[in-house]
Amino acid sequence: MYFKPDATATSDTHLMRIHSGGTRVFSVHLVGSGVNSGKLRVDDASGTGGVNTFATACGNGTYYRLEAYVVAGSTATNGTIKVAYYLGNSTTPLDTVYVNNAANVGTGLTLDQVIEGKYSASAEQIHFDAFAYDTSLSDFIGVSSGPPPTVTISANWNAAPGTYITPSVTASSSSSTIASYAWSYVYPASGGPTLTGATTNTVSLTTGSAGDLYVLQCVVTDANGQSTTATTEVRVPTSGDATVLPGAPTANVGSWANVGGAATPGDAMSDSSDTTFIESAVLTSTETSERFRLQPMTARSTFNLTVRLETDTSGSTSPKVRLFEGTTQRQQWSQAITNSWGDYVLAFTPSTISDWGNLYVEFAATSP
Numbered sequence: 001m002y003f004k005p006d007a008t009a010t011s012d013t014h015l016m017r018i019h020s021g022g023t024r025v026f027s028v029h030l031v032g033s034g035v036n037s038g039k040l041r042v043d044d045a046s047g048t049g050g051v052n053t054f055a056t057a058c059g060n061g062t063y064y065r066l067e068a069y070v071v072a073g074s075t076a077t078n079g080t081i082k083v084a085y086y087l088g089n090s091t092t093p094l095d096t097v098y099v100n101n102a103a104n105v106g107t108g109l110t111l112d113q114v115i116e117g118k119y120s121a122s123a124e125q126i127h128f129d130a131f132a133y134d135t136s137l138s139d140f141i142g143v144s145s146g147p148p149p150t151v152t153i154s155a156n157w158n159a160a161p162g163t164y165i166t167p168s169v170t171a172s173s174s175s176s177t178i179a180s181y182a183w184s185y186v187y188p189a190s191g192g193p194t195l196t197g198a199t200t201n202t203v204s205l206t207t208g209s210a211g212d213l214y215v216l217q218c219v220v221t222d223a224n225g226q227s228t229t230a231t232t233e234v235r236v237p238t239s240g241d242a243t244v245l246p247g248a249p250t251a252n253v254g255s256w257a258n259v260g261g262a263a264t265p266g267d268a269m270s271d272s273s274d275t276t277f278i279e280s281a282v283l284t285s286t287e288t289s290e291r292f293r294l295q296p297m298t299a300r301s302t303f304n305l306t307v308r309l310e311t312d313t314s315g316s317t318s319p320k321v322r323l324f325e326g327t328t329q330r331q332q333w334s335q336a337i338t339n340s341w342g343d344y345v346l347a348f349t350p351s352t353i354s355d356w357g358n359l360y361v362e363f364a365a366t367s368p
Contacts, residue, residue, distance in 0.1 A: 004063045005030065005038075015040070015066060025070060026081050030058065040066075042083050042097055052097040054085065063088050080176045080223060098174060149173045149220045153230035158237055158296070158357060159207045167232055168202040169218045176222040186231060187215040187247065211238035211295035213245060213357075235296035235357040242295040244269040250360060254288025255281040266292055274308075274341055280365060283317070289364035291324065296357035303350040305361065309337045319365035321346060326358050 003015055017027040027043045031053070038057035058064055068083040084093040154167040171178050183198040192214055193205040203216070214234040221227040246266040249256075260276030262268035268276040269292055280288050311317050316338050323331040330353065333346045353359070 001066050002063050003030075003066060005058055005060050012041075016068065018068070018070065026068075028066060028068065028083060040083075040085060040095075042081065054095040054097060056094050058085075064094075065089065098176070147174060148226040148228045149176075149178060149222050151218070151220045151228045151230045153218060153232045156233040156235065156357070158235050161207055161210050161212075161236055163207045163236075164204065165207065165234060166202050166204045167216055167218075167234070169220060169230055171201065171220040171228070173222040173224075173226070176224045176226070178220060179223045180221045182219045182221075184217055184219075185214060186217050187213060187245075189247070205234070207234060207236045210236055210240070211242060212236040213293070213296055233357070237296040237298045237357060239298045242297045244292040244361065245295055246270065247293075249290040249292055251291035251362070252289070253364075254286070256288070256290050257281075265290070278363075279312070283365055283367040285367055287364050287366045289362055291322075291360050291362040294359045294361060297359070299353070299356050300350065303348045303353075305333075305346040305348060306343055307335070307346065307361075307363075308341055308343050309335065309363075310341045311337055311339050314339055317365065317368045319363060322362040322364065323348060324360040324362060325353055325355055326360075 001016065011032040013030045013032060015028045015030055018025040029041045029043060031037055031039050031041050036053050036057075038059075040054040040058065042052050065086040065088065066083070067085070068081070070081055080098065082096070082098050084096040086093055149171045150173070151169050151171045153169045157165055157167065159165055167183075169181065171181075181199055181201050183195055183203040185192045185195075193208055195216075196204045201218075203218070205214070207214075213236070215231060216234065217229055217231045219227050219229045244266050247264050249265055256265070257279045258265045258268055259279050260268060260273070262271065262276040265278050268278055278290060305321065305323060307321055309319065316336055318334050318336045321333045321335060321344075322329055331346075331348050335344050335346070337344070
């Protein structure tokens with residue numbers, strides 16, 4: 001609806017009132033006195049108090065456009081009211097308010113009475129024009145679905161094999177109510193422990209073998225369809241030797257091939273066969289590289305990284321091997337190799353490592 005104040009209000013003026021089944025859902029007022037005089041206010045279902053007051057006052061002699069819509073909740077008292085107002089035909093709101101957990105905005109909502117321009121007894125003059133009532137949100141201009149939910153997820157877990165754990169999220173929405181939770185695995189792609197309670201805010205699982213890594217995500221969606229995804233990890237550290245985790249590389253520069261039929265490049269890197277391996281394209285002056293995550297480990301005072309390397313042509317080259325903690329490089333080695341497979345033991349003093357569950361190894365090379 002459009003409205004234009006023509007004189008300063010001396011008491012509140014109803015611009016819009018919405019009813020459901022004869023019961024007030026909400027109303028919008030132009031405040032007539034006090035510190036909020038000239039501002040719009042959204043009132044609650046009973047009409048006894050201001051739910052939210054807009055920040056900017058309306059000027060006399062100016063046409064404004066008021067848009068409002070209501071989203072029914074899953075109970076009798078958890079719906080959402082959204083109101084925005086604009087200068088004339090602008091598509092940029094001057095201000096928007098969201099009212100969550102609104103009374104009478106729930107199941108069985110039927111907007112059966114829309115009252116426009118209910119005047120108070122004061123002498124102000126309000127002009128109204130082009131009032132419209134519609135049930136299609138797409139017909140509203142600029143009244144957005146609001147920001148996505150705010151989500152906090154459990155910190156990364158370190159757990160022994162066979163441990164029952166319960167990662168959880170806390171979520172809220174400034175513009176709606178939380179409608180659903182959906183937990184799933186980011187890693188591994190298949191074969192992870194069964195997730196119980198995957199549609200609630202708390203999921204549970206029992207960890208598997210030492211060296212396992214589970215990356216979990218929870219997608220939280222509000223009643224407006226806005227969603228936020230949060231991720232956490234469950235690590236089962238090994239106290240023995242650790243190898244590359246199966247799966248795709250976590251970072252890649254240039255062209256690499258997975259040779260020999262292993263299920264993934266990570267599988268080729270972690271098995272004992274010389275017939276399965278990763279291979280770079282023909283080397284140039286531009287560095288090519290692939291990075292892989294290592295199995296979670298317990299902390300240790302000594303650390304050797306053993307890599308098996310060869311070049312497929314005569315002569316030699318010196319690829320680089322790098323160790324990362326997260327995205328931080330902790331060590332780099334330059335290792336001369338030949339066209340015969342060889343095991344190379346790279347010694348590392350691990351005093352700089354603080355997160356032994358988050359280590360990566362990278363292989364990089366350029367032309368000799």
